[in-house]
Amino acid sequence: MSAAAVLVLTACGSDGDTGQAGQAGEQGGPTVVAGFYPLEWAAERVGGDRVEVSSLTPPGAEAHDLELAPQDVAAISEVDLLVYLEGFQPAIDEAAESEAGDAAWDAGQAADLTLAAEDHAHEGEEAHAEEEAHAGEESVDPHFWLDPTRLAAVGDALAARLAELDPEGAATYEQNAAELRADLEALDAEMQAGLADCAVDTLVTGHDAFGYLADRYGFEVVGISGLSPSQEPEPAQMAEIASLVQERGVTTVYTETLVDPAVAETVAAEAGVQTAVLDPIEGLTDESAGEDYLEVMRTNLATLQEGQSCA
Ligand SMILES: [Zn+2]
Known part of the structure; x- marks a missing residue:
């Protein structure tokens, strides 16, 4: 030009x-x-x-x-x-x-x-x-x-x-x-290999961001807050998810980087399980666990391998 x-x-x-x-x-x-x-x-x-x-x-x-x-x-x-x-x-x-x-x-x-x-x-x-x-x-x-x-x-x-x-x-x-x-x-x-054999198939996340990830790698996703993080769940809904966590042997409920973790923490506490951060990569900040999409996804992979008890 x-x-x-x-x-x-x-x-x-x-x-x-x-x-x-x-x-x-x-x-x-x-x-x-x-x-x-x-x-x-x-x-x-x-x-x-x-x-x-x-x-x-x-x-x-x-x-x-x-x-x-x-x-x-x-x-x-x-x-x-x-x-x-x-x-x-x-x-x-x-x-x-x-x-x-x-x-x-x-x-x-x-x-x-x-x-x-x-x-x-x-x-x-x-x-x-x-x-x-x-x-x-x-x-x-x-x-x-x-x-x-x-x-x-x-x-x-x-x-x-x-x-x-x-x-x-x-x-x-x-x-x-x-x-x-x-x-x-x-x-x-890497994700196919790393998530091929996990003891827990149910993914309990803050909002319903992980449907396509779950679809690709064989998880069933339960989002606490619906498709947008601004939809606040009813207490009854949270109690229902907490009992589902116990029934399915879920050990980790995931919070997000850009969303207040209170709702997910409440569910985790009610069910007596731990929380970990899973990043839906809707934005990147200095606190993100990686410099770009690829790095944050690899951090997500490691988090999932531990949280879902993958072999
Ligand atoms: Zn979202």
Whole structure:
């Protein structure tokens, strides 16, 4: 790409914008804004040096309940590609529809969201019913990235989308996505091997984030707080889960990095078992048990091997 074209793109991207969002990549590739950490990480891996990626969810913020500042909405209206996950962050869904136009790219299409949201018999059901009526279809579990193979599929699709926006970078994006896929498949193989023979098959977690992980590696997941951590469980629901913990010989109830552990700790105390931290990787902070998605997933693997008594 010529220097003139780079200048034009940079000028467009930084127009009226003080933040990182909207700046062109060093080599003049497209600007990308991602909804939250795993999408940001995948976009950075696939885009490489050609693409400047920023995230709408600040480090340490709870991703589900994200609220957008006016400058975030402005960034979305200017960006070349908005990588988001329909049904996960309602504020971004709204901005994608009203501001992003053709730049909106729903990672859920490539991730193949096959798991339905579990029908929780507690608060939130009315909200679910409303959502379903609005969408005209059953609501799905959005937490696909905890199955590394689904994240690899998103990387491949993202490479194809970036190549449409920046044909000169097509070979680079394809190569980067292939390297990302290799890393994710190696992780998947480690998880398959490490979780193949576990004494406890029931996974009791803070919120219902681990459905795709459970589906891939042979666990049955029981989320204490439903699909979003802001859904507070009824005491009766917690008591029910505590007795299920005892019945199934569960030894560990999992808390999360970005969510108050009180609810999971209450269930664990009631059942007389321990807690451990399992990270749904909805965000990354200095306290995260790893520098990136791959490292935190390997920490999760070690936590699960111990907590589920795997051979
Ligand atoms: Zn979640």
